[in-house]
Amino acid sequence: xxxxxxxxxxxxxxxxxxxxxxxxxxxxxxxxxxxxxxxxxxxxxxxxxxxxxxxxxxxxxxxxxxxxxxxxxxxxxxxxxxxxxxxxxxxxxxxxxxxxxxxxxxxxxxxxx
Amino acid sequence: xxxxxxxxxxxxxxxxxxxxxxxxxxxxxxxxxxxxxxxxxxxxxxxxxxxxxxxxxxxxxxxxxxxxxxxxxxxxxxxxxxxxxxxxxxxxxxxxxxxxxxxxxxxxxx
Numbered sequence: 732x733x734x735x736x737x738x739x740x741x742x743x744x745x746x747x748x749x750x751x752x753x754x755x756x757x758x759x760x761x762x763x764x765x766x767x768x769x770x771x772x773x774x775x776x777x778x779x780x781x782x783x784x785x786x787x788x789x790x791x792x793x794x795x796x797x798x799x800x801x802x803x804x805x806x807x808x809x810x811x812x813x814x815x816x817x818x819x820x821x822x823x824x825x826x827x828x829x830x831x832x833x834x835x836x837x838x839x840x841x842x843x844x
Numbered sequence: 845x846x847x848x849x850x851x852x853x854x855x856x857x858x859x860x861x862x863x864x865x866x867x868x869x870x871x872x873x874x875x876x877x878x879x880x881x882x883x884x885x886x887x888x889x890x891x892x893x894x895x896x897x898x899x900x901x902x903x904x905x906x907x908x909x910x911x912x913x914x915x916x917x918x919x920x921x922x923x924x925x926x927x928x929x930x931x932x933x934x935x936x937x938x939x940x941x942x943x944x945x946x947x948x949x950x951x952x953x954x
Contacts, residue, residue, distance in 0.1 A: 774944040829936030835886035
């Protein structure tokens with residue numbers, strides 16, 4: 732275990748479903764991130780939270796909605812997704828945004844049918 | 845925009861050989877980091893090298909940084925089957941987020 736836990740590990744959902752991905756870290760880090768990893772593409776940064784405030788939203792469609800209720804938890808709420816949203820969704824945390832290494836969770840493999 | 849670009853995209857070597865991967869970037873950086881990802885899993889932080897450093901070692905890993913050429917290399921010595929993974933470089937411009945490259949897929953053949 733890395734100290735960053737993501738649930739569920741796998742998720743299959745229909746295009747009309749609503750689901751949430753959860754990320755939890757107990758490393759005392761003050762920044763958390765959502766990344767999307769699709770086949771043969773670089774990691775795409777979706778959202779950045781620093782001190783529980785969203786500081787970046789990289790033109791992500793509104794069908795993805797992040798939530799950071801406290802410094803240890805991060806959610807990604809999903810609704811009316813498209814098949815092209817199928818990917819590995821990775822959560823990471825760090826102390827500061829770029830001065831130290833990131834700790835990643837194992838990811839959620841999402842399949843939209 | 846993508847900052848780091850790894851080269852080669854794929855590398856296949858025999859167990860025991862050394863593996864070298866390269867990373868080039870475009871703008872000035874505060875630090876450069878290397879990560880490993882086993883298939884379908886999260887990334888694991890390997891090593892961070894700051895812009896005022898030229899070389900760092902960690903076990904069988906050796907990282908170099910040439911800021912004049914805006915490039916870095918990751919050397920894995922005496923490779924093992926367990927080193928089979930994708931390796932990513934990521935750059936940081938001060939207190940900014942990390943930007944990852946597309947990665948090098950390394951295969952170690954027994």
